[in-house]
Amino acid sequence: MDVAVAYEGAQLVAAVLDDDGRSADRHRVDPDRIAELIAWVPAGTVRWVWADTKAIYPRLLAGGVRVQRCHDLRLCHAILSGHDQQLAEDVRWRAQHLTETEPTLLDDQPSEERVELAEVVAEHLRQRRRIAVEEDADDQDRIRRAKLRLLLAAESAGALIAAEMAHVGLPWDAAVHDQQLTELLGPRPRFGGRPVKLQAIADELITKLGVGAFNPDSPVDLLQAxxxxxIKVESTRKWELQQIDHPAIPPLLEYKKLSRLLSANGWAWLDAWVHDGRFRPDYVVGGVVTGRWATSGGGALQLPKQIRRAAKADPGWKLVVSDASQLEPRVLAAMAADDQLATAARGHDLYQGLVDAGVVDTRAHAKVAMLGALYGATAGFGGQLMPRLIKAYPRATGVVEDAARAGERGEVVSTFLGRRSPLPPESWQELQRLAGSGEASAEEARKARQQARDWGRFTRNFVVQGTAAEWALCWMARLRQSLVDLGQPDARPELVYFLHDEVIVHSPTDCAEQVAKLIKDAADQAGVMLFGDSGVEFALQIAVVDDYGQAK
Incomplete structure (x- = not known):
């Protein structure tokens, strides 16, 4: 049963939808009387339909209400807009209720006051028509639409999970964080400026460089110094500086590392993002074109190892930390139905599996070869190893090679479930047209070839990274369902953190081992949900710890 919801002015308006997706009954309540709305909904499994989970669900959570399922029209519309030609009504709804920066969705979020309930119902009907299976559809079209329905359900589940993680928060010990910063940087300055240890490293850098005073926090000043x-370098990037033999380079690299810690996760971050013993990041579901998540604040996807000890379980609780091992190569094996690569993926170390299969001689070479396949290595050692990988795993390498060639031609590629890549920008297309006409200069033709290869590398990785994001969504969705009935009503395990291929569950100690098993079961179920009986093992590294720093 679907129930459409929207905020209209100061009230929450809901409508039960009939089998045709049309409004059959309406109810209006004040936001502070959420329980009344829940009691009004007929008994049974409910899927809530609304324009934007981020606009509505946090208010329900604050009122003590959790929902099992939802359909997020904004997120689903962004996915569906990559399929087929939009109807005029779809374009109008998109213009009114979606950001103009799709598919990144990182800028202004829609306001719930801008979406009337009638518009929610109408958009829901349009989306239902888009994924409905026609009676005369062939098997291929039925499979495509079934995958798309799974993607929409997973994306919407991700929106619920993101809101719940922000509501619950990752346990965070501010005293431990402060201690770590003090040990690394020196005591917190009372009136701004650099901490004493960081200042000492800056002084050492300036002395060893021997060119007078400059500001090491300014990339321009630093490069000029x-x-x-x-020291002839073109940038101050770490990989370039590491090639230089000069006594100033070690303190420079150390300064850059600690300065980054101070600016990204220092005391100002602690003041802004940790309250009541919890870190509550603002996740952006589908915030990257591949479907990966982003954050609009808090930097949850880049928590450095130096401060992870501060992510500390409450007394009587544990953090169950799980990391999917070598996820993207395993996803590639599954989506390509490559039995040979699936065999190499069995166990916790796929790279060693390539060595055992005789494809390469060392694990390090196996990693270089596989990353080269995923990211399009054409030169260096990765490029030299590619022919071996192509010969050993033609189905898997064929998937990424085909995606790369399609990208070079300016075509759209899709993830396994059907999220589509964006078209290259108009400037790219214009340069390719010019080169194809034979009227381009030698420099323009060279630039066109380079841009085509670059876009091909993007589409090559898009199909794998995007499918890995889909697997992670299904993994979390299954895990979320399995945690509902575990523990006591006031002390249940909760998903509290997500990082691409890693999750953390905050669990009462007495059921932490059971949570670890549920995490593994959910990974297996996600693999079957997407790929059927692919034979690919989605291996996990799971640790039951007191703090996040102990998991690595």
């Missing part, structure tokens, strides 16, 4: 010292 390096040039004055005779």
């Amino acid at each position: 390096l040039h004055r010292a005779g």
